Amino acid sequence: MNTSTISLDGLDLLASAVLVLDAEACIAYANPAAENLLESSFKNLAHQKPQDLFVNGEEIAEIFEQALDHQFSVKRQDMILERAGREPLQLQVIVMVLDNPDLPVLMELHENEQQLKLNREERLLDQSQANKELIRNLAHEIKNPLGGIRGAAQLLELELPEHHLKELGEYTQVIIKEADRLQTLVDRLLAPHRRPHIVGDVNIHEVCERVRSLIVAEFPNGLTIKRDYDLSIPEFRGDKEQLIQAVLNIAHNAAQALSDRIKTGNAELTLRTRVARSVTIAKVRYRLALDLHIIDNGPGIPPDILDRIFYPLVSGREGGSGLGLTLAQTFVQQHMGVIECDSRPGHTDFRILIPLP
Incomplete structure (x- = not known):
C-alpha cells in the first residue's frame, strides 16, 4: 500500500x-x-x-x-x-x-464489540447472582421482626383504654399499615424465588398481546402501541406467566416514563420481535434466539443510573419501587436469556434475548 x-x-x-x-x-x-x-x-x-x-x-x-x-x-x-x-x-x-x-x-x-458485550453480560450475571443472595438475606432479616412489630401494634391497640382508643389507635393503625406495606414489598422481593417454574409451550406474540392489552387498559388515550412482529418465530419452552410479567414490567415502566408525551398525545411504545442468529449469551453460543425489543420515545433513562437499572431498589421515577426491572431480569435469566438496554433522550430500547430451539 x-x-x-x-x-x-x-x-x-x-x-x-x-x-x-x-x-x-x-x-x-x-x-x-x-x-x-x-x-x-x-x-x-x-x-x-x-x-x-x-x-x-x-x-x-x-x-x-x-x-x-x-x-x-x-x-x-x-x-x-x-x-x-x-x-x-x-x-x-x-x-x-x-x-x-x-x-x-x-x-x-x-x-472489540463482541468482547465488550461478553463482559457486560458477565457483569450482569454476577450482579444478578449477588442481587439474589442480597434479596433473600435482606428479605428474611426484615420479615421476622416485621411480623413482631405488626403483632405488637395489634396487641397494643387491644390494650388501649377506651378513652384513648380514638387518639392513640390512629398511631397503631399507622404502624400496622406500614408493616403491611413493607410485608408486600418483601413478598415481591421473594416472589421469583418462591414461585415454581411452570414450563410449557410459549408463543411470544401471545405474551406481547397480553401485555399490550394491559397497557392499553391503563393508558387508553395519548399512547400509541405499535406492533412489529415476525410471525415465523417458533414456540419455545418457558414459563408464560413469568415472561408476561417481565415484558409487562418493562412496558409499564416505559408507559409511566411517557407521561408528558401521553398528555400531548404523541407517546409511542413499540413491541418488535425478530430472530437473532449466532447469539452468545453468558458465554454460550446459540444458533437462534428470540430478539424482543420494547422501545419508547420518552425522555430516556438518567445517565447516572443507566448502569444500575437492574439493581434492586434503583428507580429513575419518583415513587418507584425499583423492583420491576430487577424482577424482569430475574425472570428472563431463568429462561437462559438476558435483558440489555440502550437509552438516550427520545429513544429507549430494552432488548430481551432468549435462546430458541
Whole structure:
C-alpha cells in the first residue's frame, strides 16, 4: 500500500480510529476518531509512541518492529490495553505496512464489540447472582421482626383504654399499615424465588398481546402501541406467566416514563420481535434466539443510573419501587436469556434475548 494513494484528510472522515507512525514509531497523524478513542487531542498525541500511552504497551512496540522488518503486510490482533486511572481499551488492532520510508506504518483501532458485550453480560450475571443472595438475606432479616412489630401494634391497640382508643389507635393503625406495606414489598422481593417454574409451550406474540392489552387498559388515550412482529418465530419452552410479567414490567415502566408525551398525545411504545442468529449469551453460543425489543420515545433513562437499572431498589421515577426491572431480569435469566438496554433522550430500547430451539 502506497501512502501517495492515502489522503490524510480523507482519514478524518473515518469512524474507526487511525494512527500513522513515522520511522521512529512516533505518532505523525491521528484522526478525530482516534482522538475520541484515546481521549486526547492530536496536539498531545503528536510525537508520542503509541506504546507509551498504555501501561502494557510492549506488544504494540513489538508489532511495530515486525512491521519495519517487513514480517507482514497486514496484521490483525486483539488486545486489552490498560490505561492509568481509566478503563482498559479492548481493541482489535490492524497494522498495515506502507510503502513510504517516512510514514511506514498505519494502525487502525477498533473497539472489540463482541468482547465488550461478553463482559457486560458477565457483569450482569454476577450482579444478578449477588442481587439474589442480597434479596433473600435482606428479605428474611426484615420479615421476622416485621411480623413482631405488626403483632405488637395489634396487641397494643387491644390494650388501649377506651378513652384513648380514638387518639392513640390512629398511631397503631399507622404502624400496622406500614408493616403491611413493607410485608408486600418483601413478598415481591421473594416472589421469583418462591414461585415454581411452570414450563410449557410459549408463543411470544401471545405474551406481547397480553401485555399490550394491559397497557392499553391503563393508558387508553395519548399512547400509541405499535406492533412489529415476525410471525415465523417458533414456540419455545418457558414459563408464560413469568415472561408476561417481565415484558409487562418493562412496558409499564416505559408507559409511566411517557407521561408528558401521553398528555400531548404523541407517546409511542413499540413491541418488535425478530430472530437473532449466532447469539452468545453468558458465554454460550446459540444458533437462534428470540430478539424482543420494547422501545419508547420518552425522555430516556438518567445517565447516572443507566448502569444500575437492574439493581434492586434503583428507580429513575419518583415513587418507584425499583423492583420491576430487577424482577424482569430475574425472570428472563431463568429462561437462559438476558435483558440489555440502550437509552438516550427520545429513544429507549430494552432488548430481551432468549435462546430458541
